[in-house]
Amino acid sequence: MIRGPVLPQLRASVWARLAPQLDALEHGLCLVLEGVDCSAGQFGLVEGLARDAMGAPVLVLVAVDGDGLLTARVHAACEFLARVGGALAAAVPEAELIAGAAGRVLVVGTDSGAAALELLCRLPLPGLEVCRVETFRVAGSERSVVRWLVERGAAVSTGRADRTPSFEVPVRCRADWDELQQQCSRIDPDVRWDGDRFSQRLTWNGRLLGRIETNRAQLWGHDAAGFSLPLASDLDRRRFVDRMLRRFAHLVGIADGAAGAIGNDMDVDAVGGGATSAAAADETLRTTLSTTRLSAEEYSALGGPTAVGSAEEGGSVADDVARIVTADQPVQGSLSRTGSSPPRVGNGTHRTD
Amino acid sequence: MVDQETLEPDLNAIDAGRSLLRRLFRGAAPEPRTGEAAVLAFASGKGGTGKSFLATNCAIGLHAAGKRVVVVDCDFGLANAHLLFGVNPRFTMLHLLDGAVSAAQALVATPHGPNLIAGGSGIASLAELDARHMQVLAKALHWLAGCHDYVLLDCPAGLAPQSMITVLAAQHAVVVTNPEIAALTDAYALIKCLARQPAHPQVQLVVNRVTTPGLGKATFDRLADVSRRFARCDIHYLGEVPEDSAVTHRRLGQAPLLASLPACPTSQAIQSILRNVEWQVQSRRPTDASGGVEARMLAQIRRW
Numbered sequence: 110m111i112r113g114p115v116l117p118q119l120r121a122s123v124w125a126r127l128a129p130q131l132d133a134l135e136h137g138l139c140l141v142l143e144g145v146d147c148s149a150g151q152f153g154l155v156e157g158l159a160r161d162a163m164g165a166p167v168l169v170l171v172a173v174d175g176d177g178l179l180t181a182r183v184h185a186a187c188e189f190l191a192r193v194g195g196a197l198a199a200a201v202p203e204a205e206l207i208a209g210a211a212g213r214v215l216v217v218g219t220d221s222g223a224a225a226l227e228l229l230c231r232l233p234l235p236g237l238e239v240c241r242v243e244t245f246r247v248a249g250s251e252r253s254v255v256r257w258l259v260e261r262g263a264a265v266s267t268g269r270a271d272r273t274p275s276f277e278v279p280v281r282c283r284a285d286w287d288e289l290q291q292q293c294s295r296i297d298p299d300v301r302w303d304g305d306r307f308s309q310r311l312t313w314n315g316r317l318l319g320r321i322e323t324n325r326a327q328l329w330g331h332d333a334a335g336f337s338l339p340l341a342s343d344l345d346r347r348r349f350v351d352r353m354l355r356r357f358a359h360l361v362g363i364a365d366g367a368a369g370a371i372g373n374d375m376d377v378d379a380v381g382g383g384a385t386s387a388a389a390a391d392e393t394l395r396t397t398l399s400t401t402r403l404s405a406e407e408y409s410a411l412g413g414p415t416a417v418g419s420a421e422e423g424g425s426v427a428d429d430v431a432r433i434v435t436a437d438q439p440v441q442g443s444l445s446r447t448g449s450s451p452p453r454v455g456n457g458t459h460r461t462d
Numbered sequence: 463m464v465d466q467e468t469l470e471p472d473l474n475a476i477d478a479g480r481s482l483l484r485r486l487f488r489g490a491a492p493e494p495r496t497g498e499a500a501v502l503a504f505a506s507g508k509g510g511t512g513k514s515f516l517a518t519n520c521a522i523g524l525h526a527a528g529k530r531v532v533v534v535d536c537d538f539g540l541a542n543a544h545l546l547f548g549v550n551p552r553f554t555m556l557h558l559l560d561g562a563v564s565a566a567q568a569l570v571a572t573p574h575g576p577n578l579i580a581g582g583s584g585i586a587s588l589a590e591l592d593a594r595h596m597q598v599l600a601k602a603l604h605w606l607a608g609c610h611d612y613v614l615l616d617c618p619a620g621l622a623p624q625s626m627i628t629v630l631a632a633q634h635a636v637v638v639t640n641p642e643i644a645a646l647t648d649a650y651a652l653i654k655c656l657a658r659q660p661a662h663p664q665v666q667l668v669v670n671r672v673t674t675p676g677l678g679k680a681t682f683d684r685l686a687d688v689s690r691r692f693a694r695c696d697i698h699y700l701g702e703v704p705e706d707s708a709v710t711h712r713r714l715g716q717a718p719l720l721a722s723l724p725a726c727p728t729s730q731a732i733q734s735i736l737r738n739v740e741w742q743v744q745s746r747r748p749t750d751a752s753g754g755v756e757a758r759m760l761a762q763i764r765r766w
């Protein structure tokens with residue numbers, strides 16, 4: 110006979126194992142507070158409030174079989190998020206949530222919650238996510254995989270462990286991510302991306318080249334040697350791809366392993382950059398670059414009617430020239446070879462790809 | 463910094479062997495070069511248009527035609543010419559620009575003939591290069607131009623001043639574009655920037671990744687018209703290169719296309735481009751007024 114305390118104890122023990130490693134469920138998931146009452150005491154406490162890599166609130170619940178209040182608690186959590194989720198950033202400042210980031214309810218279960226999870230898969234609740242952690246032992250050590258059963262309110266058809274939620278990219282980083290993928294695909298046809306919603310590994314024939322992660326709504330690149338840089342500009346992206354390329358070359362044996370250190374940008378000062386002069390011969394290079402603009406006629410002549418939609422895109426070159434020349438320019442110094450100091454974000458090089 | 467003079471004889475020794483072979487098989491002494499090497503900058507506004515692919519394959523074609531060729535990988539951020547050639551040089555542009563080695567020490571022979579100065583392993587970006595580094599590069603190019611017939615500069619995409627200085631040091635800017643509008647607009651922006659400089663190289667155009675024969679010429683016609691009308695710049699057509707999956711699926715470390723599949727249509731297209739290049743170079747031997755690659759580059763560095 111199952112006595113009263115057994116169920117809560119089981120829930121508590123599953124939670125005790127999960128809570129310290131929420132990051133293993135999804136990169137960047139971080140527990141901020143335990144015990145959230147979303148139902149005015151009616152259905153018991155939700156296990157925890159977490160923050161995801163986008164800075165959004167995530168209410169985490171544990172599912173165990175036989176918990177008759179689970180469904181009601183999940184409903185209450187979803188309603189709670191819908192009602193007050195947007196204000197959590199202000200109400201719980203210690204959680205360091207990003208205001209306006211859409212929240213979710215995540216129900217996690219292990220073997221002991223298989224039937225409960227099954228049931229939740231049929232609940233049509235927007236913002237609900239359900240996953241199952243399966244543990245196994247390899248050479249005496251415990252490993253686990255996460256199977257996503259419901260993503261953003263929709264049941265995942267296969268529920269297989271290799272089916273992970275697609276990478277979620279902060280809106281302002283989307284173009285960078287597309288470009289990054291394209292550049293990395295040029296390293297070799299066998300490079301692959303895999304990972305979870307907020308972290309992607311770049312591998313070549315199973316060997317790690319590097320990782321891209323979302324951290325507080327910003328993309329970060331990490332190479333296999335542990336070097337990290339925020340991907341905030343074209344330049345950063347090129348640095349990252351360069352590292353991937355060198356790592357690949359090292360793996361296939363066509364370049365040495367010295368990954369060439371990246372980072373340690375020099376402090377910079379402007380060189381030249383005087384005022385525009387009438388005579389081209391007196392103009393500085395940067396002045397001529399900055400004053401080059403493409404007119405609407407030029408765009409139109411280049412692309413005919415089709416150029417209309419492309420004008421903005423094409424305009425980036427000439428428009429961004431201004432950024433190049435107004436940005437800092439380097440002064441005398443030796444080139445960096447060690448990645449000791451953090452890379453500077455957004456300095457003066459531009460490419461238009 | 464190692465004295466270049468002491469290292470030059472090594473290279474001359476290699477070339478002496480080559481010229482002996484040339485004499486044996488062609489019955490003629492190698493033409494004495496008048497003036498410096500032809501310096502061609504492979505440039506583009508948009509990235510990924512195929513500069514490195516073309517520069518490496520053109521180098522192989524020119525070498526096969528008996529020219530002494532060096533590729534200088536100036537794409538500091540994403541240097542990959544050494545990978546395309548399948549070599550692993552000990553010294554790169556980084557060592558060269560830092561003054562740790564001479565151009566002769568950084569120079570490596572690739573398995574397919576052309577020499578190479580590999581891109582700067584570890585140079586985080588173009589923006590790190592200052593006037594002093596560019597002066598070192600100018601000196602190195604001067605030396606390379608003295609012992610080669612062709613110096614091919616694989617330039618970084620975009621319009622950073624460092625990149626423009628490199629392109630402006632060349633006699634010929636080989637602008638590589640793709641037929642699509644984004645690449646074309648960026649190519650035009652580059653041409654317009656070049657045309658605005660007090661002295662600029664001859665602009666040659668290659669249209670790469672052409673899906674229908676003739677699309678390259680149509681693309682050129684449009685760009686040439688706009689360049690003439692709006693930028694007052696005459697550009698010259700070198701040719702088109704088809705979109706070829708054999709290029710895309712080529713793995714790094716595999717022999718470049720022109721070396722492994724010399725008869726395929728893409729290699730043939732590159733050969734045809736090379737004939738036009740040679741013609742342009744012959745008909746446009748630089749006058750000494752421009753003062754050579756070093757002087758041209760130094761003049762641009764002063765304007766920076």
Ligand SMILES: Nc1ncnc2c1ncn2[C@@H]1O[C@H](COP(=O)(O)OP(=O)(O)OP(=O)(O)O)[C@@H](O)[C@H]1O
Pocket residue numbers: 295506508509510511512513514515516537540618619670671672703704705706707709710711
């Ligand atoms: N004619 C072609 N057909 C198919 N693929 C091509 C062709 N030319 C180039 N590519 C592919 O396009 C990609 C970019 O080529 P490449 O690296 O030479 O460009 P790039 O202009 O040097 O780029 P970057 O600006 O990054 O230096 C490569 O993957 C290459 O294999």
Ligand SMILES: [Mg+2]
Pocket residue numbers: 513514515537540542616
């Ligand atoms: Mg390149």
